[in-house]
Amino acid sequence: MSYLRFDKTLLTNLEESLPREILRTNRSGAYHSSTIVDCNTRKYHGLLVIPIPELDDENHVLLSSLDETVIQHGAEFNLGLHKYHGDNYSPRGHKYIREFECEKLPTTLYRVGGVILKKEKLFVHHENRILIRYTLVDAHSDTILRLRPYLAFRSVRQYTHENSQASRRYDVVENGIKTCMYPGYPELYMQLSKENEFNFCPDWYRGIEYPKEQERGYDFNEDLYVPGYFEVHIQKGESVIFSGGVSSIDCGTLNELFDNEASRRIPRDNFKHCLINSAHQFLNKQGDDLYVLAGYPWFKCRARDMFISLPGLTLSIGEVDKFKQFMQTAVKAINAFINDEPCDLKIYEMEHPDVLLWAIWTIQQYAKMVSRENAKHEYGQLLYDILCYLTTNKHPNLEVHGNGLIYTNGREKAVTWMNSTVNGRPVIPRTGYIVEFNALWYNDLKFVGDLLSEDGSNDWTDKIQALAEKAGKAFVDTFLNEYGYLLDYVDGDMMDWSVRPNMIFTAAFDYSPLDAKQKKGIVDIVTRELLTPKGLRSLSPKSGGYNPNYVGPQIQRDYAYHQGTAWPWLEGFYLEAYLRLYKRSAISFVERQLINYEDEMSSHCISSIPELFDGNPPFKGRGAIAFAMNVAEILRTLNLLEKYDNQ
Template identity: 75%
Template sequence: MSYLRFDKTLMINLEESLPREILRTNKSGAYHCTTIVDCNTRKYHGLLVIPVPNLDDENHVLLSSLDETVIQHGAEFNLGLHKYQGDHFSPNGHKYIREFDCEHIPATTYRVGGVILRKEKIFVHHENRILIRYTLVDAHSATTLRFRPFLAFRSVREYTHENPQANRDYQLVENGIKTCMYPGYPELFMQLNKKNEFHYQPDWYRGIEYPKEQERGYDFNEDLYVPGYFEVDIKKGESIVFSAGISEISPRKLKQTFEAEVEDRTPRDSFYHCLVNSAHQFHNKQGNEHYVLAGYPWFKCRARDLFISLPGLTLAVDEQDEFEDVMLTAEKAIREFINGEPATYKVYEMNDPDVLLWAIWALQQYAKETSREQCRQKYGKLLEDIMDYIRSRKHDNLFLHENGLLYANGTEKAITWMNSTANGRPVTPRTGYIVEVNSLWYNALRFIADLVREDGNVHLADELDAQAEVTGKSFVEVFRNECGYLFDYVDGYMMDWSVRPNMIFTVAFDYSPLDRAQKKQVLDIVTKELLTPKGLRTLSPKSGGYNPNYVGPQTQRDYAYHQGTAWPWPMGFYMEAYLRIYKMSGVSFVERYLIGFEDEMTSHCIGSLPELFDGNPPFRGRGAVSFAMNVAEILRILKLLSKYNL
């Protein structure tokens, strides 16, 4: 039994199949994303979605979809599926699906009369090319396949509509054509590994709708351009490979390339392997630069997400080289920032006040997975420079006060991971002494003090330890309240009593200003008020403003984003904290909660974890279909658990 297989009953029921999506990436920023029935439901969906750097910093949908038609005895059976106005779906090709299997690569099996056709898709690594292999498993008479490409040539943020400016020209290339709809775009090469006929029949398919955009209160329909169709005969047992890319390829290489790429894939035959496969998809290599994308389909490389997710995406899956490769680019971006130089690397939001502290945390995880000595040799200078930058008060929104705590202004702009804004203002205006910023600060002081002391720099170590003593004492005085939990932020006489997950980091980190009894009180209240099977709620149901359902138009979602929704990534720190307090006796509890995430492997984005969940049952997955920090933190906890289970 395949781990990721869906039968006919589920596939032909659009209520069940349309919410399930698949994502494949080339590890260089391009991707293919759609539903498991190949019906696009988002403007971000497409067969070939790529960055076009000379146009802008966005991804662009070149090839939206490819409709296949099986022809026998003059009868045509179209396997495509699009949504049009009034809940009208056409041509209803999903009714021919017998099963969909996504364990190795996405594979759909169709049955049309006596014809059994298998379709498999693969995205070539580090190349803007998708390959689709069609195998005629069974047929009792002569069979022809017709392929009709739907072209968009637009940013993922926009739509295309019928217009006279679209270029309809095409040129023949070996076993296919090349075309380009608008200036500035690369040419799109569509080729098959077998000789075929291309029939030029230009037309616009009008009024295609994207219900996921409609749900979010956005425009949701567009027109797609079809230049014509390819026809090719196929015999029983034969495989034909279709290629769409921005460069020409030798048709003779297509089968070999397809098979080589298949060999390079991690089978998704378990919860762990699904997460490993998903982890690999966030990598984005651009020449000598190596980034981690925050999520698909719309996120770029955000600094905070990069540092929080890096240990889980690399070290937790024993890919130390990948960690170091990403850090090569990240360190350059950090140095540009702390030296006040113009940013030339595409690591965004580097100036948020907690980012450098999360970078220290990420390097701390590297030290734990390799050795402190190795961390010191590779990153010791960087760690000291970051620490000097913060202590010298050079950050324009991170102020070290006499009480040893770090202060940041978050009234005008959202400055932490709880970064939702509405009408230009933070929905959750966390400002002043922010709890996780100061947890990170205390942890950083102790970690770097220990690291430099081992290197013989006793003077700096003593300075940092003395600073940590002051910081730790103030932390307990400022943040701990009489109810036994931690204020989310404190600004003068303003103390935020909201019960939020940000206090859990103080319990999870290696160095904490809290004693064991205080840690247990924090853990208990988080368990009682924030824990769900899908992550930690961003706000307790008992706190004012609780808004657990991430639904409706975008503004409505913005107000719910961190006001009660549940996020998996803080759950990683919660589980780490739980194991710190309960040690071996906590293992079965943590394992039990991980089951809630394994259930997600067959829903939302197959084999990955979405950005967030509703905070109330049934805890539906919402937001970006695949989110780096969530995948990373569950992988990190699985690695941590494996050490307890030795």
């Protein structure tokens, strides 16, 4: 039985099937996403969603969906599904679905009378092209397959509505047509692997609704343009492939292309393979540059997310060469930033004060998981340059104080990973001495000092080691309170006593200013007040302002974003700290915690992990449907677990 298989009972129950989504990417920024019954419930959903850099920096939905109709003896059975006003779904094609599985490719099996039709979807890697293969598994008489494309040609941030500016013009190409609704957009080529008839029958399908947008307090309806439909005769045992792309293709090559691409897919036949597939989906290759997209469907490449994610997405699954390729792009961005040079790379938020600190941590993971000697040879100069930049106070918002700690101004602008804002102001104005910044700072100073002095110390490495010792003492004096946990931030006389997960890094990093007893105190309070089955809460229920449910309009969600919601990526560091403390005796506990994420493989976004979860039962997944840091840290934890298992 397939690891990811859903039967008729679940699929025909829309309350169960519509919350389950699928995502496939081309590893160059484009994607296909919908629900497992192919009913789009977000404005971000679509069969072909691609970046169009000539227009803007957003993705654009070209082909929203493709409705299939099976025709026998003149009787038509429409397999499509759309939501309209008043909780009306039409044409309710989900009632014909017998099963859906996505171990290798998203595959839907329909049964209409004596007809059994299989549909398999595949997104071609590094090309803006979706392929759908229809196979007539069984039929007792002549069968016609009708395909009706729904076109949007709009940004994922907007909607399209019936208008007179949309072009109805189309041109005939091999086994299909090409069309473009608006100037500036590329032509959309829709072609089949077999000769067919295109019937030009232009119309707008009005009032299609997206309930996920309605839940989030946004506009939620649009009109989609249908230029007509394709009809093709299909025989029992025959396969017909539909191609939707921004360039023409030789239709005679579609079968071979589909088979070749399918053979390269790693089966999602267990928990780890699901996560590996998900890890690959965050890759965004643009020319010679490689980026990590922070999440789907709306995130771009954010510097902090990239550095936190890289070890888990690459090194923990043995993809060392890919790590180096990502780092080649990252190093260019870092050098441009610290030298105040213009940079056209698509890495955002490089100016955030902890980004360079996380970059050092990333190289530290490479040194641990691959080779210290290689790390020194390949990244030693970069490490030196970063610390010279920081210790001479050249960063616009990071200052080394006389006590050795680093100070950041976060009163007016959110500068940490807890970055939600309302009316342009941080919801949580973390400022001054920030606990995870200074935990990173101490760890980075010690790591770089040790690494670069392995061939003999010098004045510079001695200075770095001395600064680390000073920072370590000041860290304990500044953050450790009488209750045995760490203050979240300190700015002069202002101290934030909230119990937050940012203290856990101090117990997880290789170098920590805390002793073993102090680390255990941190792990214990995080376990008691912050640990959930789906990650660490961003705020303890005992702290003021606890708001665990990420629901409602945007402003309501902004206030809840870091006030009690649970984040899986934080648990990666928590479990690392737990393993450090309890070693092999911790293995069974860590395994039980990870099982909670295996449950997510068949819900929310199939075979991936969403951005965050509610902090209270039933811990429902929220936010982006796939989040790079979460997938990365669970993969890194699995890798750590294997090492402890093998000891």
